[in-house]
Amino acid sequence: MLDTIKLGDLSNSISSFDNVPTIIQFLNMKKVKLTLVLALMFTIGYGQQSNKIEDNKSQMFEESWQSLEKVNASPNWFQDAKFGIYAHWGPVSSAFEGSDPDTFYAGWHGMKMYEDGKKVPTKSGKPTSNFVHHSKKYGNPKKYGYKYIIEQFDPSAFDAKQWAELFVKSGAKFAGPVAMHHDNFAMWDSKSTRWNSKNYGGIDPSAELKKEIEATGLKFMASFHHAFTWQYYAPAHKHGGVAPEDYDLYTNPHELNSETPDDQFYADWWAKLKEYIDVYQPDLIWFDWWLENMNEETRLKFLAYYYNKGLEWNKEVVVSYKESTFPETVAIKDYERGRPNQPKSPTWLTDTSPGAWFYRPNAKFKTPNELVDILVDIVSKNGLMLLNVPPNPDGSIPQEMQDLLINMGEWLAINGDAIYATRPWTIFGEGPTRLPEGGHKVEKFKIEYKSTDIRFTKKSDKEFYIIVLDTPTNEIIVKSLSTEIGVLNSKIKNITLLGSNEKINWVKDDRGLVIKTPSKLPSNYAHAFKVVLEGYKENNIGGNIDAHVD
Incomplete structure (x- = not known):
């Protein structure tokens, strides 16, 4: 009867709604009335749900650095990914159509197009090449301002599925659009600004890319550059011609040197x-510079909101930044x-581009070999590469850029085990070719790696990789692994070349680890050798060694 049943036993049995048949069987055996059972199940279920809500509340981040430092800023999915892609594309992509391929044009066209050397001063006292080109192509910026470029936006060849398929072929593990650049134009169907790709272009590239990118298994990211918009459009106001009804694009009027947004x-x-954030739920939000000039309250509000959204979505999200915007702990x-x-x-x-950030006619791109070497160097030092793809004005991707990405993907298909889900080894590398300094824009130094330049990554304490950054000749000498140097304190069990079944001949002596170059190499760029170790061992204390101790 009911009075013989211990409610504690019943509640233990009804631990969840996942095992309904077992629960029903238990109740039939005990002859428990259905109404009481339903009430009890509701109570228990409600209690469990309440506990979950309370647990989530206890994990939520407050708008303080102390609270935000508890976040896992670099989740495993991000550390494992190593390679991502974003695309600088929007109305400004068409601005350089018809430009002189032998003339230098600054990348920030929406800013530089107003610098006439008179109303808006320049260092030379002359108008910028951007102003000259814009005036010739469209007319005086006072009448044909950046708004006019937006009105000409024609994304007629954009195909999100083709983009996503290309990103997969490249070997990237996360990808997405430049959601908003300095020009304050939203590359999504925005309800917060009328200056968006749906109103001017008839598309929502963010929605389409999210759908196609996530369908391939890649993570979805978006970049935001609109903190700099405050200074970006200051020359437009100085030059004149901005109508008050368009301040929602150009920002409110302010001086050229103003660093205090209203x-x-x-x-x-x-x-x-x-x-x-609310609509597209990106896995990664990437920020360009100048956000560090905005107040601390704004930065804290964003971080707490986005990280709490990650908890709500039950996924670990990532934020990247430049300069001093955030502490490295968050x-x-x-x-x-x-x-x-x-x-x-x-x-x-690292965010980088094979050429200009946005479309340029007759663009010059880095070679796949250069980009592979940069990627390997980055990964060996505990970093990731975010590579820009600059589409044509109509949204198609230039064939040369497609070929470059496919070549990178072919290399990664062979050598990806030495890149994905790896961590830094004991040392990052060896060889004569090094960056003279670290930091922003050091790629201005032309680096050509040789076969004597080597980088290391590891999968575990018993597996690491030797990546030779150019095609070797007769033999490869890894000097860091010399018997005279105590970098490797474990016996080598086996060495293989990724992508090859050929037996690798090697010897370890006072010169280093000397590997005879295989007769055939599986890739045209860097070459990755997998080294399997016995693993480091120690003897336990005990036995005869301490028998003399009283």
Whole structure:
């Protein structure tokens, strides 16, 4: 009967709603009335749900550095990924169509197009090449301002599925759009600003890319550059011609040297970012510079909101930043076209481009060999590469850029085990070719790695990789593994070349680890050798060794 049943036994049996048949069988055996059972199940279920809610509340982040330092800023998925892609594309992509391929044009066209050397001063006292080109192509910026470029946006060849398929072929593990660049134009169907790709272009590239990218298993990211918008459009106001009804694009009028955004700018900046987070739920948000000039309250509000959203979505999200925007304990530090010249912890990121950031006619791109070497160097130092893809104005991706990405992907298909899910080894590398300094924009130094330049990564304490950055001749000598140097204190069990079944002949002596170059190499760029170790061992204390002790 009911009075013989211990409610504690029943509640233990009904630990969840996942095992309904077992629960029903238990109740039939005990002849428990259905109404009481339902009430009890509801009570128990409600209690469990309440506990979950309370647990989530206890994990939630507050708007303080102390609270935010508890976040796992570099989750395993991010550390394992190593390679991602984003795309600088928008109305400004068409601005350089018809430009002189032999003339230098600054990348920030929406800013430089107003610098006439008179109303808006320049260092030379002459108009910028951007102003000259814009005036010739469209007309005087006072009448044909950046707004006019937006109105010409024609993304007629954009195909999110083709983009995503190409990103997969490249070997990237996360990808997404430049959601908003300095020009304050939203590359999504925004309700927070009328200056968006749906109103001007008829598409929502963020929604389409999220769908196609996530369908391939890649993580979805988005970048935001609109903190700098405050200074970016200051020359537009100085040059003149900005109508008050368009201040929602150009920001409110302010002086060229103003570094203090007004309240409206802060409100608009946050509204766009919050909307994107809520609607598109990106796994990674990447910030360009100048956010460090915005107030601390704004930065804390964003971090707490986004990380709490990650808890709500039940996924670990990532934030990257430049300069001094955030402490390294709460987000991922990014180096623009650069990297440290030594290993660095915590994990960091490089954003780079094979050529100009946005479309340029007759663009010159880095070679796949150069990009592979840069990637390997980055990974050996505990970093990741975020590579820019600059599409054509219509949204198609240039064939040369497609070929470059496919070549990188072919290399990664062979050598990916030495890259993905690896961590830094005891040392990052050896060889004569080094960056003279670390930091932003160090890629300006032309680096050509040789076969004597070697980088290391590891999968575990018993597996590491030797990556030779150019094609070797007769033999490879890894000097760091010499018997005279105590870097490797474990016996080598086996060495293989990724992508090859050929037996590797090697010897370890006072010269180093000497590997005879295989007769056939599986890739055209860097070559990765997998080294399997016995593993480090120690003897336990005991037995005869301490028998003499009284």
